[in-house]
Amino acid sequence: MAYTFVTIPGSGIVPGDVLKRLPGVRVVSADPVDPAFPHSQTLHMADGSLYFIDPAQEYVVAREMEDPFHTNVLVVGPTRTADDRAFLEGYAVDVAEQTGTVATYALHNDYSVTDFDAVYVVGTATKLRDANGLVLIAEALVAGMPVYDSANPQEAGHCVCGLGQNVQPLRDERGDIQCFECAGLTLGCAHCGEYSDVEELEIVKRGNTFSPVHSTCIAEARKAHPRVKIVTV
Numbered sequence: 001m002a003y004t005f006v007t008i009p010g011s012g013i014v015p016g017d018v019l020k021r022l023p024g025v026r027v028v029s030a031d032p033v034d035p036a037f038p039h040s041q042t043l044h045m046a047d048g049s050l051y052f053i054d055p056a057q058e059y060v061v062a063r064e065m066e067d068p069f070h071t072n073v074l075v076v077g078p079t080r081t082a083d084d085r086a087f088l089e090g091y092a093v094d095v096a097e098q099t100g101t102v103a104t105y106a107l108h109n110d111y112s113v114t115d116f117d118a119v120y121v122v123g124t125a126t127k128l129r130d131a132n133g134l135v136l137i138a139e140a141l142v143a144g145m146p147v148y149d150s151a152n153p154q155e156a157g158h159c160v161c162g163l164g165q166n167v168q169p170l171r172d173e174r175g176d177i178q179c180f181e182c183a184g185l186t187l188g189c190a191h192c193g194e195y196s197d198v199e200e201l202e203i204v205k206r207g208n209t210f211s212p213v214h215s216t217c218i219a220e221a222r223k224a225h226p227r228v229k230i231v232t233v
Ligand SMILES: [Zn+2]
Pocket: 159, 160, 161, 162, 163, 178, 179, 180, 181, 182, 183
């Protein structure tokens, strides 16, 4: 099963959703809102616990998607110096690797932001000084798309399985970092659409775009198209 992160009001949370703040635990049902307490709604969780939300507030949830392989994200950040651009490119690889999405990094603002499903920012959207990035972020916000800041260094770390997490570190109920795979948010191959362990996926570079693909799918593609150069990172 594959999941995509969506930012929705608490009232939009449905059974099956996984709250970003409670990775690995599914929502089973939501109680109706009591008009006497319009800012409190009870969610019944798969582990038997109750979780209280505000229906009017926004939450990030992982939701099972019909067609997760169209999850394309745009990665923006400072591009002024060569170091900035190299860092942005490296961050796009991290995004592809850690979230299982097809990640394109923006070296100019000539992108139609709405062709993408989300925007990942190097640093913090509100602190970004780079003109290109700001234009793209503004467009994304106007279009109501999710915009994710990168984790600050204190939030980043390693999952118990050893995978480094610096893009969107999820926390389990004890506060420990969990990677997407260990949280049950399995990752898919952008080529065949099958799911797999993160370890089985390689990141393929095409222009400014990085896609997670099975190593076995790459081997097959190399056999089928021997003249085509497939670049992996
Ligand atoms: Zn893990």
